[in-house]
Amino acid sequence: MTELPPSAVAAELARYAALTRSAMEEFLVLGRPSEYLYELIREYPDRGGKGIRPAVLLATCQAYGGEVDEGVRAAVSLEMLHNAFLIHDDIEDNSPLRRGLPTLHDRHGLGLALNAGDALASLALQPVRADSGLTGRLRDTLISEFSTVIRHTTEGQALELGWRRDEVADLVPSDYIELAGKKTCWYTTVAPLRMGAIIGSHGMATLGALSRFGFYLGLAFQTRDDLLDVERDSPHGKAPLGDIREGKHTLLLIHLMTTVDDGERSWLANFLRTPSSDKTAADCARVLDMMEQNGSVDFAREFEADMAAAARATIGPAFADVPPSAHVDFLRGLVEFVVDRRS
Amino acid sequence: MTENVAGSGPAGHRRAASRAVAAADLVFDSIMQSVDPDHTTQLGAPTGAHQLRLRSSLARSADRYADLLQRVVSGFADEISETVVGAAANNNAPTDVTLSGRPGATAGAFVWIHNTQAELLPEFRLRLTDLTHADGHRLNPVRREINPAVFGASALERRSAWVSVTVPADARAGIYYGHVLAEGLADAAVSVRLVVT
Numbered sequence: 081m082t083e084l085p086p087s088a089v090a091a092e093l094a095r096y097a098a099l100t101r102s103a104m105e106e107f108l109v110l111g112r113p114s115e116y117l118y119e120l121i122r123e124y125p126d127r128g129g130k131g132i133r134p135a136v137l138l139a140t141c142q143a144y145g146g147e148v149d150e151g152v153r154a155a156v157s158l159e160m161l162h163n164a165f166l167i168h169d170d171i172e173d174n175s176p177l178r179r180g181l182p183t184l185h186d187r188h189g190l191g192l193a194l195n196a197g198d199a200l201a202s203l204a205l206q207p208v209r210a211d212s213g214l215t216g217r218l219r220d221t222l223i224s225e226f227s228t229v230i231r232h233t234t235e236g237q238a239l240e241l242g243w244r245r246d247e248v249a250d251l252v253p254s255d256y257i258e259l260a261g262k263k264t265c266w267y268t269t270v271a272p273l274r275m276g277a278i279i280g281s282h283g284m285a286t287l288g289a290l291s292r293f294g295f296y297l298g299l300a301f302q303t304r305d306d307l308l309d310v311e312r313d314s315p316h317g318k319a320p321l322g323d324i325r326e327g328k329h330t331l332l333l334i335h336l337m338t339t340v341d342d343g344e345r346s347w348l349a350n351f352l353r354t355p356s357s358d359k360t361a362a363d364c365a366r367v368l369d370m371m372e373q374n375g376s377v378d379f380a381r382e383f384e385a386d387m388a389a390a391a392r393a394t395i396g397p398a399f400a401d402v403p404p405s406a407h408v409d410f411l412r413g414l415v416e417f418v419v420d421r422r423s
Numbered sequence: 424m425t426e427n428v429a430g431s432g433p434a435g436h437r438r439a440a441s442r443a444v445a446a447a448d449l450v451f452d453s454i455m456q457s458v459d460p461d462h463t464t465q466l467g468a469p470t471g472a473h474q475l476r477l478r479s480s481l482a483r484s485a486d487r488y489a490d491l492l493q494r495v496v497s498g499f500a501d502e503i504s505e506t507v508v509g510a511a512a513n514n515n516a517p518t519d520v521t522l523s524g525r526p527g528a529t530a531g532a533f534v535w536i537h538n539t540q541a542e543l544l545p546e547f548r549l550r551l552t553d554l555t556h557a558d559g560h561r562l563n564p565v566r567r568e569i570n571p572a573v574f575g576a577s578a579l580e581r582r583s584a585w586v587s588v589t590v591p592a593d594a595r596a597g598i599y600y601g602h603v604l605a606e607g608l609a610d611a612a613v614s615v616r617l618v619v620t
Contacts, residue, residue, distance in 0.1 A: 145479055215486035216493065228458055253443075257450045266454070282482040284475060288455070295451045296444075386443040401475040 084413030086420055092410050093417075096138050096155075097131025099148070104156045107207050120188055120196035121203070124163040127179040132301070132418075133158050136272035136411065137279075140290075143399060143407040144280025150214070151279045153207040154222055158272060160204035161226070165233060165267070167197035172241060173326045174356050214279070221283055225275055229267045236263025244327055249349055251334045253383070257299065259329060264305075265298025273398075286401065293391055293398035300387035301418045303380055306330035308422070310368050310377060321364040327352045331383055335376040336367075344370060388419045520586065520603070523618040526594045529566070531587030534603045534613045538576035545575045547607040549584055554599035554617050562599045562617065565589040569603065586615065594619050 084092070104125060110118045134155035141151035169175075170183040171193060177183060185193035208214070208222050239259050243251065273294040277285035309323040310332060323330050340348060348370070351363055371377050392415055399408050524530030538544050549569045554562040566589040576582045586603055596619050605611040 145476055215483075215490050217486050217489070232454065254446045254450065257447050258453075261447075261450050261454055281475060281479040282486065284478040284482050291455065292448075292451055296447060299447060383443055387447065390444045390447065401472055403472045
């Protein structure tokens with residue numbers, strides 16, 4: 081068993097991301113109306129990204145005996161779906177920045193961005209459907225996996241938006257696990273692991289332990305994302321304290337709501353009720369101070385560490401049915417990379 | 424994991440960690456329950472690397488053969504379909520129609536007229552010829568009728584009409600032969616057999 085250093089993991093991620101982006105080109109053809117649609121749907125993929133999803137899928141596929149060529153179209157589909165989710169997510173959260181640049185709706189207007197997200201989501205399954213390298217049974221299985229991904233992700237997003245609309249304040253950390261589990265874990269780590277194993281093993285892999293490992297890894301990933309938002313000068317390509325401004329139900333916010341006194345809770349509820357554009361930088365900074373003083377940041381760091389430890393402990397059983405390989409080593413290294421990342 | 428307070432000290436953190444993992448497990452198990460078990464491909468307990476490789480290899484071969492078979496069968500079915508449809512489309516020979524009745528009764532049946540031309544025929548008239556016995560005796564029906572007698576048909580379209588004759592009361596028993604003809608459609612003659620019992 082070898083653990084790759086973070087730099088090697090980063091290099092592998094970049095390699096898989098480039099490979100997937102290159103394969104995606106076939107499906108992001110420019111058509112008419114180019115300036116109102118097809119150029120828009122290329123914008124987020126062209127901005128790059130960490131490439132965690134395709135990397136997890138392709139590494140798992142190879143760990144199970146498959147070839148990169150067999151998995152790359154599923155990776156393209158997943159990445160296109162991810163970018164479609166991001167377009168709609170940015171609209172729903174009214175986010176100003178994505179990957180260091182203005183969000184699609186800020187740049188092109190709400191209607192065109194929404195439409196581009198629709199188009200990208202509907203185009204996303206085309207690579208899998210058109211994959212002549214997959215047999216019919218595998219294609220059906222993968223399409224079914226994609227359906228599950230879409231269902232869980234939209235359910236998670238519905239929870240987030242609904243809680244925000246209804247100003248739900250009595251949430252506890254296990255609510256956060258449900259939210260992050262559906263909204264992030266499934267399509268970021270669980271589904272790529274499952275799809276990679278399905279393709280590599282030709283549908284013969286057992287997926288339970290693999291999914292559990294992915295769930296812990298995904299929770300660690302999402303908690304790190306939450307923490308990056310509050311770690312000052314973090315180069316993560318989003319607006320500083322953006323999650324606080326948008327009133328997102330991060331683990332830190334949920335923890336804070338359970339620990340503040342009545343007076344602070346009332347102020348916090350009023351802050352969350354205020355539209356993002358009307359929230360001042362000083363008020364956002366005050367929330368961050370409250371999080372630090374009430375132990376919410378430390379709580380999230382401990383939770384992240386717990387999930388990373390659980391992922392480390394379960395990666396062995398997850399890959400018990402395949403021989404040791406550089407691909408499993410990469411996935412093991414990815415656990416450390418996820419929690420150490422600064423963006 | 425405590426719902427709102429982390430443990431203090433290493434032992435406290437271990438307890439909190441186990442509670443955090445237990446809480447995650449609870450949610451995970453609940454989500455997994457909602458995943459359709461039919462498509463999880465969990466066909467059994469972990470099999471070990473060697474068995475998994477073997478099973479994967481067999482599944483790969485079986486799937487490829489299944490796909491190949493499906494393509495072959497599908498291609499074969501297309502060919503049969505084309506042959507049958509093609510034969511039907513090219514079959515200008517009309518279908519025989521048999522009418523049957525006692526003397527004094529009316530006998531009827533549907534006839535199908537096929538416009539074999541690749542163009543619309545806006546109007547053509549049907550008529551029933553005389554009905555003749557093999558011995559040359561000609562039957563003179565009390566009444567002969569085709570309904571509708573005049574209609575149009577699109578290119579390659581089949582249309583039906585009801586043909587009926589009233590057998591004379593003094594008609595001899597036997598089989599009489601004739602045709603339903605379509606004016607303007609030389610290929611569309613339909614053989615008619617009238618069986619007088």
